[in-house]
Amino acid sequence: MAKTYDYLFKLLLIGDSGVGKTSILFRFSEDAFNISFISTIGIDFKIRTIDLDGKKVKLQIWDTAGQERFRTITTAYYRGSMGIMLVYDVTNEKSFENIKNWIRNIEENASADVEKMILGNKCDLDAKRQVSKERGEQLAVEYQIKFVETSAKDSLNVEFAFYTLARDIKAKMEKKQEASNPPGGRSGVQLKANEQNRKPTSWLARCSVL
Amino acid sequence: MSSSSVEDIPEQIKDLFTQDGVLLKACLGRPVTDLNAIGMLCIVQNTDGTKCIEWRPNDLITIDSDTQDHEWAVVNTIGRRQRTLSGNLTADYATAKARIIKIPLEDLKTFRVTRNNQQMQFSTKPGVWQTTFYFQHGNAEIFVAYLKNHVKSAKTRHDRNTYMVVEPNIESQVLNKSFAELDIFTENTTDVVWNLVSNFKQRPYETTLEAFSKLTDIVYYGNEATNGKRDVSEEVAELLTKSMSAMDEATTVTRNDEYEVISVKPTLPPRPCIPRGTPLSTEKWDALKDTQGRITEVDGVKQLIFRGGVAHSIRQSVWKYLLDYHPWTMTHAEIRAHQKRKTEEYFSMKLQWRSMTDGQESRFSEYRDRKSLVEKDVNRTDRTHPFFAGDNNPNLVVLQDILMTYVMYNFDLGYVQGMSDILAPILLLLNNEVDSFWCFVGFMDKIVSNFDMDQAGMKNQLLQLQQLLTFASPDLAQHLAQKDSGNMYFCFRWLLVWYKREFSHRDIFRLLQVRFLLSALQSNLLGKQLGFKDNTAEGIYHQIVSAPHLNDQIRVILGHQPLNISTSTQSDDDPVEPSTSQVNGEKSILGQDVDEVMYTRVCRKVTPNILT
Ligand SMILES: Nc1nc2c(ncn2[C@@H]2O[C@H](COP(=O)(O)OP(=O)(O)OP(=O)(O)O)[C@@H](O)[C@H]2O)c(=O)[nH]1
Ligand SMILES: [Mg+2]
Numbered sequence: 063m064a065k066t067y068d069y070l071f072k073l074l075l076i077g078d079s080g081v082g083k084t085s086i087l088f089r090f091s092e093d094a095f096n097i098s099f100i101s102t103i104g105i106d107f108k109i110r111t112i113d114l115d116g117k118k119v120k121l122q123i124w125d126t127a128g129q130e131r132f133r134t135i136t137t138a139y140y141r142g143s144m145g146i147m148l149v150y151d152v153t154n155e156k157s158f159e160n161i162k163n164w165i166r167n168i169e170e171n172a173s174a175d176v177e178k179m180i181l182g183n184k185c186d187l188d189a190k191r192q193v194s195k196e197r198g199e200q201l202a203v204e205y206q207i208k209f210v211e212t213s214a215k216d217s218l219n220v221e222f223a224f225y226t227l228a229r230d231i232k233a234k235m236e237k238k239q240e241a242s243n244p245p246g247g248r249s250g251v252q253l254k255a256n257e258q259n260r261k262p263t264s265w266l267a268r269c270s271v272l
Numbered sequence: 273m274s275s276s277s278v279e280d281i282p283e284q285i286k287d288l289f290t291q292d293g294v295l296l297k298a299c300l301g302r303p304v305t306d307l308n309a310i311g312m313l314c315i316v317q318n319t320d321g322t323k324c325i326e327w328r329p330n331d332l333i334t335i336d337s338d339t340q341d342h343e344w345a346v347v348n349t350i351g352r353r354q355r356t357l358s359g360n361l362t363a364d365y366a367t368a369k370a371r372i373i374k375i376p377l378e379d380l381k382t383f384r385v386t387r388n389n390q391q392m393q394f395s396t397k398p399g400v401w402q403t404t405f406y407f408q409h410g411n412a413e414i415f416v417a418y419l420k421n422h423v424k425s426a427k428t429r430h431d432r433n434t435y436m437v438v439e440p441n442i443e444s445q446v447l448n449k450s451f452a453e454l455d456i457f458t459e460n461t462t463d464v465v466w467n468l469v470s471n472f473k474q475r476p477y478e479t480t481l482e483a484f485s486k487l488t489d490i491v492y493y494g495n496e497a498t499n500g501k502r503d504v505s506e507e508v509a510e511l512l513t514k515s516m517s518a519m520d521e522a523t524t525v526t527r528n529d530e531y532e533v534i535s536v537k538p539t540l541p542p543r544p545c546i547p548r549g550t551p552l553s554t555e556k557w558d559a560l561k562d563t564q565g566r567i568t569e570v571d572g573v574k575q576l577i578f579r580g581g582v583a584h585s586i587r588q589s590v591w592k593y594l595l596d597y598h599p600w601t602m603t604h605a606e607i608r609a610h611q612k613r614k615t616e617e618y619f620s621m622k623l624q625w626r627s628m629t630d631g632q633e634s635r636f637s638e639y640r641d642r643k644s645l646v647e648k649d650v651n652r653t654d655r656t657h658p659f660f661a662g663d664n665n666p667n668l669v670v671l672q673d674i675l676m677t678y679v680m681y682n683f684d685l686g687y688v689q690g691m692s693d694i695l696a697p698i699l700l701l702l703n704n705e706v707d708s709f710w711c712f713v714g715f716m717d718k719i720v721s722n723f724d725m726d727q728a729g730m731k732n733q734l735l736q737l738q739q740l741l742t743f744a745s746p747d748l749a750q751h752l753a754q755k756d757s758g759n760m761y762f763c764f765r766w767l768l769v770w771y772k773r774e775f776s777h778r779d780i781f782r783l784l785q786v787r788f789l790l791s792a793l794q795s796n797l798l799g800k801q802l803g804f805k806d807n808t809a810e811g812i813y814h815q816i817v818s819a820p821h822l823n824d825q826i827r828v829i830l831g832h833q834p835l836n837i838s839t840s841t842q843s844d845d846d847p848v849e850p851s852t853s854q855v856n857g858e859k860s861i862l863g864q865d866v867d868e869v870m871y872t873r874v875c876r877k878v879t880p881n882i883l884t
Contacts, residue, residue: 079645079648079649079689080644080648099652100652100653100654100773101648101649101652101689101692103689103690103693103764103765103768103769103773104761104764104765104768105761105762105764127689129645129688129689131688131689131723131725131727132689132727134726134727134731135727135730135761135764138759138761156644
């Protein structure tokens, strides 16, 4: 069957309940926002195909429930993910503090080379802000993870965040491809990541705060 | 209109399956002018009971949907309208008739499917493909699936697309037949359903009717179905998928020297028809109480409600009993006193959190966490329903108060996402804070294991679901396992909040009502009868229970005593990997591609009815 895309990336959204994961995903996939969303129970997903440097990249994005109680179910989805968005709510201190726990969760359950990104959501609610942008940036530097503040409501940086994450995954994938295909012998076909040849530190150097 | 008489029809044959849009590509001994004509490929039964594959050119077929001649009412799968052969038989009829191609199943030796499901060839003599058909819709596999129930066939070893006929199989397979006919109205309306049902009735296939007893549901309760979220076509699509999974190659392949023999796997017996009773009426409900208001025939009442539901006007009152708020054997006076006590108890618990100062709260993180979860969810509960819509809706305050009071009632359990979903329909129905609270408590008691901290209750249910599915539809279970979905996590939400998110409120009232009764029935009435959401589900239950290969594992899941014949949970020939590891999170749904995900979505629609 003919493929309608060049790459398929599996992404995951995690973070405390109510930080806006579903809203972010809805903004990205439907370009809409709905104030009366329903909480996510278990898992859900959405699809969007984007164009990245001439390649069709299909993003299969999994949205998880934030509540602790569902952790055993949601962590089952970490393993296959190539990119993970860690979301907190800038109007909720606790959700920011919990980012550390979420990162630990990733370390325990996701593959070691998964691409990550931290999103400080609801930045439109400046009056209610509890977490400054600087603190978000600090955390990102500490963990060497890219960071951006978003608003699902005002459609701020949501596209940018997903494109950035996807681009990083693509770059890493192509790098691996080159590593396993000596120059000149490029097949042009998407290659399976070779876990053995992986250089776990290589991506750290590229990561910076945006 | 029919201008000819029945005598013109040379023989009384019955079409068992018809497939439109089939071109005759090649046929030994036929003039070239006969080729490339479009027509209908059928499996027909002759009066003497023998069967053959028959191809009829389209110019022989006229459309006559008004026909009274039901002997000839042929429902075909592609045209989605009725066709008969008794139509305008012209002078050319004889010549046209000569162009009909018949391949008796007795003579059929081999057949094969090639070119992406677009071409099918038949042979009655080894080494020669006498006839070649081209399927315009590329769906030859459906024909094969149907044909396989009339002939026992085996795939050859060298060519997976070629089948050798082992022996003609005289028994007609009910489910396949139904499938063929169901396909007709995937995009049609109630009228077509009616036609179909009347067609069924005129045919001597009561079994077909039984298997699709749900059809009558659609027709008789059709108005309800269309008023709800789901429309008729959706129901029909669901049926279709069900029947597909039921018919889905009930076969296993074993190797032989020459070819692989396809043998029939143990399948479920035909689904019995479980008629739905009439709803419990106000009069009946009142009559069930003695002069002082006691209800003594509790099991009987439960059976009545279970079978037929209740009139909406008394649902409020009935739910209080079903949810263990009002004890069945209390008199009116006792209930009044009981209610008074419960009201006081409620408000004292409510006061506990209402009187908490900000300072207290700031030093009570566990309470704060629970409160914040409640607040977040209350704002996201059924906000599209008028009862909960809009800013500053007072019903949201009630929702919040009840959930917060429940936190004080059961602090260890606290608030778990999904609880607001369960409370919402109760509050909507009762529209009373205290009553709703205690009914919610009653419901939570029944499903508390869904909210276990370690999710043990959910994991166990998902495992049982997987085991039931493996038993009832091994092919679907295997497919899911292959797509890394054998852990059944995609059913998590359905089970956690009892399909609350999947149906309209109206349907949810009925569904929850059955759920209230389930545990009661499981403990009291089991062995007699166990029921489900509707008669289809119960029919499936009976199918499973009466399956000859029923084992203890399944028996226990269904609430029966084990017979200790076979206690192993995973037999060697079990097609699905041990699911315990999957439940522990070793498998992930992320392995699948999107088409496969879509498949999972289709399954979503189907499984709740099959397995609840
Ligand atoms: N002002 C504002 N509100 C937002 C934004 N994003 C989400 N919200 C609101 O925050 C609430 C929670 O959003 P969800 O998207 O449901 O949160 P979630 O992270 O998916 O929560 P769980 O499914 O419980 O894990 C909703 O009421 C949204 O309307 C945002 O960017 N700005
Ligand atoms: Mg969500």
